[in-house]
Amino acid sequence: MRHAAPVLPPAEAADPLAIVSPRPGHQGCCSPTDALDARRVADRLGIPLYALDLSVEFEQIIDAFAADYGSGRTPNPCVRCNAWIKFGRLFDHADAIGAAHVATGHYARLEQEPSGPALRRGLDTARDQSYVLFDIRPDRLRRMMLPVGGLAKADVRARAAALGLVTADKPDSQEICFVAPGEHARLVAHRLGGSRAGEIVDSSGRVLGRHPGIEHFTVGQRQGLGIAVGTPLHVIRIEPETCRVVVGSRSEVPETRLVAGSATWLEAPPTGSFDCLVQCRAQRTAAPAVVTLLSADRFTAEFTGGPDHSPGPISPGQPAVCYAGDRLLGGGWIEG
Structure with missing residues (x-):
């Protein structure tokens, strides 16, 4: 409660x-x-x-x-x-x-x-x-x-x-309730039987260094990469099969298109393609997009707002939630 x-x-x-x-x-x-x-x-x-x-x-x-x-x-x-x-x-x-x-x-x-x-x-x-x-x-x-x-x-x-409630001035709770801030990687490694360490490579496959586990990273991340090449690098992709973290320039971070699956619609969406706002992270602003239904539970979103109205880095595993104004239509889990 x-x-x-x-x-x-x-x-x-x-x-x-x-x-x-x-x-x-x-x-x-x-x-x-x-x-x-x-x-x-x-x-x-x-x-x-x-x-x-x-x-x-x-x-x-x-x-x-x-x-x-x-x-x-x-x-x-x-x-x-x-x-x-x-x-x-x-x-x-x-x-x-x-x-x-x-x-x-x-x-x-x-x-x-x-x-x-x-x-x-x-x-x-x-x-x-x-x-x-x-x-x-x-x-x-x-x-x-x-x-x-x-x-x-x-x-x-x-x-x-x-009403005299003792919680009237209680601070808001914003952390993940089952792990302390900054400790999620340790929890993941414990649950999976060890860290998923591997190489850090650029988009051409050149090895730039090693990392302690893919559980430390998310798409778009810049801080904490543990490597320096003279120019800013961002995570642009995580490859779980090889445990490689792929990095590149800011322009290589995916922000223009996504595919989402396991969708839930609170109301029946329009058939075919439709314009709406799509939010890709809890603390971000929804961005204008054209959503196209691939099936009852899968869709694509093509973002149309350009750099000034970008959804931000698109991270697989996060929700892509569709809005018509302030009304929530539904959403799905980002696959890529």
């Missing part, structure tokens, strides 16, 4: 209850400290709190995280957590206890339209989290509640303070 979730006015939630899934030894939104805060908030609001053991599901997320890095991809575990746990297993539990809705503190909005509920960016665009919700099942939208998406963060904190 995120600390902002219980600010719903009573009229908006009949017989509310709270659920938390603490992870011993973890940080961020899943730590024992957060579980204790959830207990204090629930007590203050006079609502029951249930603890769920989702350790098996969390292990699956960590395994997928490690497998992606080991395959040369850059994973986004928050998307997996939302799809598999917050809007997956949590809905299963809601069904088991007869709960009508599931509310979370994600910064996004749900609006009712003639065709059904639409998922939109949060009004506080600097904190928008709709990007990490693209992979949830479309049928979940009718039972979802996102009560803080139409508020500024200051307003949420003010409401929490007015």
Whole structure:
């Protein structure tokens, strides 16, 4: 449970209850400290709190995280957590206890339209989290509640303070909850039975040095390459079969086209090709593109905004999320 979730006015939630899934030894939104805060908030609001053991599901997320890095991809575990746990297993539990809705503190909005509920960016665009919700099942939208998406963060904190909640001034959680900052490579190496070390080469195949493991790198990366050739170098490709990291100039970093698979569409996309905005990383701005459906769950995106409206480096393993204005249409996982 995120600390902002219980600010719903009573009229908006009949017989509310709270659920938390603490992870011993973890940080961020899943730590024992957060579980204790959830207990204090629930007590203050006079609502029951249930603890769920989702350790098996969390292990699956960590395994997928490690497998992606080991395959040369850059994973986004928050998307997996939302799809598999917050809007997956949590809905299963809601069904088991007869709960009508599931509310979370994600910064996004749900609006009712003639065709059904639409998922939109949060009004506080600097904190928008709709990007990490693209992979949830479309049928979940009718039972979802996102009560803080139409508020500024200051307003949420003010409401929490007015209710006397101990979390009103609690710092935001931005880290990956299951690994400390800067330690992901060690976790991946442990899960995969060792680092995937290899050569650093340029685009012609010339060996420039060696690296400690492909899990240390992502496409577009410039810092921490461990080599110097007199000109700036960026990661332009990771080759998991040979464990080679390919580097080149900034102009060689892929930013103009992508292919995405395992797509989820919250509403039926137009057939053929269509114009939209595509976001390729959580903290980046969506860029104009022409999206072409290859099948029901695969698409290409050709970016049309030029250097001034680039999507940034395109990293396999990250989501490519399509928007019509601020309305989320769907998205997929970048293959290349």
